[in-house]
Amino acid sequence: MATARQSGVSHYLSAHSRNRIQELAEPKKVACANDPRLVWGNQETIRTLSQAIVTAQPSPRIVALAKPKKDFGKNQCRPLFMYSCGRESTIWERLPPVDFGLPSDRLLKLSEPKKYLAAYLQQRPRESPEWPVSPAALMYKASPRILELARPKVLHAEFLLAREVPTPVTNAATLARASSRLQRLAEPRVRKVTDCYELSFPESVIRPVSKSAQKAIASARTLELARAKGLHPDYVPLRGAEWPVTKAAKHAVATPRLVELAQPRKRSPMSLCHFNPDAFTVKEAAKKATCSARIQELARPIKR
Template structure:
C-alpha cells in the first residue's frame, strides 16, 4: 500500500470498528448477580467463569509478572510491611554499616552546589540579595560623608539612666516577723455584696440609727438644700386631650383658599401612570426657571 514502510504498523480495522471496540463491555453476569457485595476482601465483583479459573498463564505473562530486580548491593535487605487491606508492600531497609561509611570522592564532588554563571548573575535584578560586586567597589575608600553616616547614633545629652531605689531595706527588716496585731490589721476588710443591712425583727429599722443622729438639728443651709427645685415661671403643663372649643371657633366659616388647600392631592394610580406617556412631562416654564439665592443656599448639603 502507498505510504507503508517496513517496520511501521498498519491497522486493517475501519474507524467505525475502532469506535465499537472502544466502548466498555456491558457485563451481563453482573445484572443477574444478586448477592451482597462486601468490600475489603479479595472476592471478585462478579463470579468468574470455569475457563478463567482453569486457565494457565503463558511464559510471557510469567516473565512480566516477576518483580524488577534491584542491582544496588547496599539495599539487599528488605522488610515486609503488611497493609490493612491485605496487600504486601516491600520497604527497603539499609544495613547499619551504611551510616558509618565514608563517601567516595565522586559523591563529594556531586554533593557540591551548582555554581552560578557570570552571565546569569549579571542579568539578575537588583532586588535579589546576592549580586556580583565589582573590584572597584571592593577597593574603594569611603568619603568623609559616608564615614559620618556610618557612625552610630549617640545618646541624647539630657538622657538620664534609671535611678536606684532610694530606700535601702536593711537585713533586720527583711528577717523581721510581724506580730499578730499587725497581721490582723493587714487583712483586707470583708464587705457584704448586699447594699442593705440584714433586717432582724419586723419592729427594728432597716439600718441602725445612732442616738446623736436622732437628736441632731438641721442647719439653715441643710434646710435650704433640702428644698425641692421649683418649676420655671414660663413652664406650661401638658394640655388635656380634650379642651373646650370657643364659641367663635364653632361659628367660624372657612375661606375659599382654606377649602382649596384642605382638598387632598389627586394623583392617578400607579397602573395608569405607567401607560401615560405624559406622566413625567416637565413644563417649559420649569425648564427655564432660575433658582433664587435662597434656594441655592438651602440646596447645599449640611457640613459636619
C-alpha cells in the first residue's frame, strides 16, 4: 500500500514539474509589440498618461533636484572650447597678471622637496650619490695591472666583418618568371618508401655510367678529397680482451704475503650482527704511510 502511494506521488510530481518546465520554456510576450497605440518614430508615450499625473504638482525637493548645476567658470573667464555634449570646458585662458605674478608663501612652502627622515639618513652609506673625491685619489697613479684590466677587450685576430652579398641579384632576375620546363624540373622526385631499388636498369648496375665518366681522369684535388681520413699518429688501438700469458707468469709461485693479501676479508653477515660504523675506518698508520716508487709507478695510468 505504501509503495503504491509513493509511486502515485512521484508520478504527480514528475507531471507537475514537466508542466512547469514547459510553461517556463515559452518565450515572454512583449507588452508593447501589438499595442495599437504605439507609433514608432514619434515622441508619444507608450501608454496614455492619466489626468492625475498630468495635473500633478512637483514638490519643492523635485524642483530643487531638477535645477541644472551652476557653472562657476562663466564669471571668471571665457572658456577655450566646448565638449561635444555641450558642457563647457574646465580649461580657461591664462590671465596676463598670472605670468608676471610672484608665488605666495604657501606655494613656496608646498614646492619645497620632501625632507628625509633622520633614521633613513643614518642607514645610508653616504649623504649624496655624488661625494667629494680625496686629493690622494685624484693624484693616484694606476698600476700596470689596473691599466691592463681597464683596457677594453679587442676583437679576435681571425674575426671577419659581415660579408656583403657576393653576387647581387639584378632586377630582371627578381622579376623573372620560371617557365613550365623549369617548374617541372624543380618538382621533387617522388620515391616509394621501400627497402629495395626499382629495377629500371639492368641488374648488374644500379644506374648506367656514361663513357666519358668511365674515361675521366681525377685531378689532384679530387684525389686529395677522396683520401680517407687517417688516424692520429699517437693513436693506440684497443687491447683485446684476451692476451697471451708468458711462461714465467704461468710458472710463478706466489709468496706467503701475496697469498695472505689475496684472501678476502671475513666479516660476519649483516643479518647476524648490528651495523658497525667503524668497520671501514682507516688506521692512523695508514694515513701517515708513504708510497714507494714501485707503488707510484703502478698507480700511474697507462698512456694510450
